[in-house]
Amino acid sequence: MALINIQQIINEGLCIGCGLCASIFPEKVSIGLSIGGLRPIEKVPLIDEEFEYLCRVCPGVVHSGMPKKNLSEDVYIDPVWGPIERICAAHASNDSVRYKSATGGVLTALAGYLVESNRVDAILHVGSSGLKPYFGHSTISYTLSEVNENCSSIYASTSPLDKIIKVLDEGIRVALVAKPCDISTMRLLAKKDPRVDKYIPLMLSPFCGGFFPPFAMSNFLKSENVTEEEVESVSYRGNGCPGPTSIKLDNGSRIEKSYLDFWGKDSSQWHMPWRCRICPDGTGEGADISTGDTWPECTPTEEMISNDLGTNTVIARTSKGAELLQLAEESGYLDIDYECISSDMDKLQPHLAKKKIKALARFDGMRSCGQAGLSTVDLRSDLLSQTTSYDEFIKESKGTAARIKEGKHLDGYKIK
Numbered sequence: 281m282a283l284i285n286i287q288q289i290i291n292e293g294l295c296i297g298c299g300l301c302a303s304i305f306p307e308k309v310s311i312g313l314s315i316g317g318l319r320p321i322e323k324v325p326l327i328d329e330e331f332e333y334l335c336r337v338c339p340g341v342v343h344s345g346m347p348k349k350n351l352s353e354d355v356y357i358d359p360v361w362g363p364i365e366r367i368c369a370a371h372a373s374n375d376s377v378r379y380k381s382a383t384g385g386v387l388t389a390l391a392g393y394l395v396e397s398n399r400v401d402a403i404l405h406v407g408s409s410g411l412k413p414y415f416g417h418s419t420i421s422y423t424l425s426e427v428n429e430n431c432s433s434i435y436a437s438t439s440p441l442d443k444i445i446k447v448l449d450e451g452i453r454v455a456l457v458a459k460p461c462d463i464s465t466m467r468l469l470a471k472k473d474p475r476v477d478k479y480i481p482l483m484l485s486p487f488c489g490g491f492f493p494p495f496a497m498s499n500f501l502k503s504e505n506v507t508e509e510e511v512e513s514v515s516y517r518g519n520g521c522p523g524p525t526s527i528k529l530d531n532g533s534r535i536e537k538s539y540l541d542f543w544g545k546d547s548s549q550w551h552m553p554w555r556c557r558i559c560p561d562g563t564g565e566g567a568d569i570s571t572g573d574t575w576p577e578c579t580p581t582e583e584m585i586s587n588d589l590g591t592n593t594v595i596a597r598t599s600k601g602a603e604l605l606q607l608a609e610e611s612g613y614l615d616i617d618y619e620c621i622s623s624d625m626d627k628l629q630p631h632l633a634k635k636k637i638k639a640l641a642r643f644d645g646m647r648s649c650g651q652a653g654l655s656t657v658d659l660r661s662d663l664l665s666q667t668t669s670y671d672e673f674i675k676e677s678k679g680t681a682a683r684i685k686e687g688k689h690l691d692g693y694k695i696k
């Protein structure tokens with residue numbers, strides 16, 4: 281089925297609320313609060329040409345890896361993990377950045393180096409709070425202290441791209457730090473708008489397995505006998521690796537939960553939007569550098585929670601990314617701990633491998649329900665899909681279709 285409007289992207293559970301549509305068409309689209317988090321509202325319908333343009337870049341329609349033109353000729357392309365110029369473990373050299381950040385502070389250290397060395401004017405990334413105190417919001421950091429202030433991971437609805445056209449119009453040279461789906465969007469937009477490559481010379485990404493939809497936070501707050509109105513701000517992690525989830529209330533008190541208590545020892549509390557469940561790339565293949573955690577199976581033990589100083593897995597995917605790693609190390613922003621090999625990722629991020637491999641079968645299930653579904657570019661999804669048997673493909677496709685028939689793709693599914 282062909283897509284007809286933005287609402288259909290939302291209805292299929294594929295809008296991630298990135299904010300790009302509102303940034304491109306500010307007179308017609310705005311980002312507002314919905315049951316599923318931040319979602320676009322089409323105040324004035326886009327004309328056919330506008331919607332067609334949006335469909336070529338929207339992460340609810342297409343998810344891209346790294347365009348070949350950005351890769352060096354001899355780059356190694358791992359079938360699952362994508363382009364790799366260099367893969368290593370690293371952490372921020374500055375102890376307080378390392379402590380405050382989500383993992384080892386590599387993204388913040390790289391961003392800090394870029395600003396301080398005037399390689400860019402600013403960092404476009406996200407800070408905490410927004411339309412809800414537990415959401416995130418896009419922010420532009422011009423100084424090292426602003427960069428450091430906006431570190432750590434926000435596991436909630438955020439629109440990192442809602443200012444992107446303003447940045448391009450003003451000609452500010454920024455490095456973008458954003459999730460893999462946001463970076464995908466920018467790689468696709470670069471094919472339409474040459475200002476993207478001109479003004480955004482570097483794109484950095486955390487690995488991403490998904491985030492908390494509003495209903496999950498509401499349920500958590502209820503379980504703590506706290507109303508949403510009492511919440512001032514939320515820090516999902518950081519101040520240690522991973523650090524506690526800390527909810528600051530307006531009376532000055534805090535609710536603190538360890539990572540395992542908040543997310544569940546078996547990840548049972550990992551509720552996430554449908555778009556994240558069927559995500560074909562949580563490893564940021566489109567980024568110059570992408571980084572993640574280093575715990576086996578991506579889950580810390582109790583011991584790690586108390587002892588881990590924070591070390592990132594770091595993948596430089598382009599020669600620009602590899603050069604940035606080296607310069608940041610030489611300039612004293614980053615310590616490289618050891619070199620890795622791509623198969624290390626199999627042990628660290630099995631959930632992300634599974635989603636990549638199953639992506640096409642899941643999209644097939646969506647289409648069997650009459651949905652337009654998602655497609656991929658530069659992600660080898662067809663080759664990955666061929667590594668599963670025909671029976672597994674059909675099972676996955678039918679499983680997805682069954683979940684859609686139950687309504688699990690709908691933003692409001694869990695809300696009674």
Ligand SMILES: Cc1cc2nc3c(=O)[nH]c(=O)nc-3n(C[C@H](O)[C@H](O)[C@H](O)COP(=O)(O)OP(=O)(O)OC[C@H]3O[C@@H](n4cnc5c(N)ncnc54)[C@H](O)[C@@H]3O)c2cc1C
Pocket residue numbers: 380381382383384385386387388389391405406407416430431432433434435436438440457458459486487488489490491562571572573574578592629632
């Ligand atoms: C939604 C989400 C899911 C994740 N899932 C995984 C996973 O499956 N596997 C894994 O290994 N690690 C996962 N992580 C954690 C990720 O590994 C670390 O954030 C990453 O290693 C960077 O660590 P750091 O210490 O270098 O980051 P920091 O130095 O703390 O910097 C983080 C940067 O990311 C930006 N940022 C934070 N949240 C968001 C957001 N929601 N959208 C856009 N930009 C944001 C911040 O503005 C900051 O610039 C996830 C993080 C997020 C936000």
Ligand code: SF4
Pocket residue numbers: 286289294295296297298299300301302319320337338339340341
């Ligand atoms: S995913 Fe982004 S661009 Fe697509 S409809 Fe949602 S907010 Fe708009």
Ligand code: SF4
Pocket residue numbers: 296459460461462488489490491555556557559560561562
């Ligand atoms: S899991 Fe995929 S769709 Fe969801 S936020 Fe992460 S990169 Fe985006």
